[in-house]
Amino acid sequence: MTSKNSIIEVKGLAKEFNRVPAVRGISFDVYEGEICGLLGPNGAGKTTTIQMILDLITPTAGTIKIFGKEMKGNREEILGAMNFSSPYVALPGNLTAWENLATFARLYGVLDIKGTIHSLADFFDIRALLPKMTSSLSTGQLTRLNLTKALLNSPKLLLLDEPTSSLDPDIADRTRKMLVKIRNERKVTMLYTSHNMEEVEEICDRVVFLQKGIVKDFGTPNELIAKYGRKDLNDVFLAIAREHGIDKED
């Protein structure tokens, strides 16, 4: 591990699908306790990168170390200490919220299933929803249920794929505050994807910009705004996505 204590170390990571490159030898680190945004336009390679980190896709080349270890030979230990949440990956709708949480608590080997679920359900204010069918929950309730699932194993690393998309501004704001609270109270490192640059600016300590499968730039939101001479991260995003950034100016 580096002196900054990398939780995720990605080196030369590449992925091709039928000889078409989706990710082209990217390298970046995510440090302990930070919320790191993984940004980029559609097709930049964010989802493929996250799925490789989650061991759902086998890389064509490169290495991924999580907690200083490669997935091969350490899968159980690594996945047991991390979790994932995305509004696009719903929990089974034909189970109740409680049944879903109890199932995942068992898969993660949680010892006090009832106590853990109740404590997290109180944190996310979904206790009354536990007996309800998951398919009957609203989008905001599902997001909170997903986040509850994501914290069942007290993860040290959380991968969040657009956690506030399709939420109204009020619920999205509450969710962001909740995530910051989780990071502060539980010291959870987060890798965060979002297309909402305002939110990224608000909660991410650092961002990594992907464009066409390569790391186009990285730094704190303020560093990047200053570097590109833009007024906010949204403009930086547009500059990079439209390739009017450093490359052209250079």
Place this chain on the structure above:
Amino acid sequence: MKLHRIKGLMMRHLYLYKRSVPRLMDIFYWPVMELLLWGFISSFIEKMNLGGFNAVTVLIGAVIFWDLMSQSQRAVSVAFLEEVWERNFLNIFVTPLRVSEFLASTFILAAVRVILVGSVMSVLALVFYHFNLLTFGFALIPFVANLLIFGSVLGIFTTAIILRYGTSAQVLAFGFLMLLEPFTAVFYPVSALPVAIQWISYTMPSTYVFEGMREVIATGEFSYPLFWGAVGTNIIYAVVIIWFFSRMFAYVKRNGKLLKLD
């Protein structure tokens, strides 16, 4: 393998069974209907007095055994399809769950289904047709165990095909055994098949079980050669199909298809 993870996945499916009428029908209603249908046919054939052929015993025994194998195969395939239908693969495979634990949980589910269906069918067969499954005595357990294993292994095979080709291949989960039924000598002896294809029959563990079942009915004796034939072919199928499944799983991971199974 960790038991808590196997239990977690099993519970996930048992939660579904407790409130789903179609799933319960799949376990109880259809097997009972099949038993009734074949029971009536057997009674009719027996009334024709075909020179010592004990139609009720042979056909009802075959129907029950065939249904147990079919339940075992479907339990494995449908447990997998549940995750496809609910798009739950990402959620379960980002946990520390191993593929072997996933398969083990489906195998135990299959065993539970086989025990449930076997119990219901044997009680009904006894009540309606005076057919006592316990007639097979000691032979019952190894016969059923071999069918359970072969059914589950075929379930893993259909699962591997669905993994590779997506849900367009899901019909195999429900109809694959029909492809084998004519060749595995369920209702007639292998000798009734054309000589040229009898060897196909002997490549399947279920053939040895059905031949063994008929032997017990005819002679009252348990045939060890047939039993070991079932065990041997089962081992070969299990090794080859689990290898095939692991290759297909690696293929979908390499091609990013694990989350696009639709």
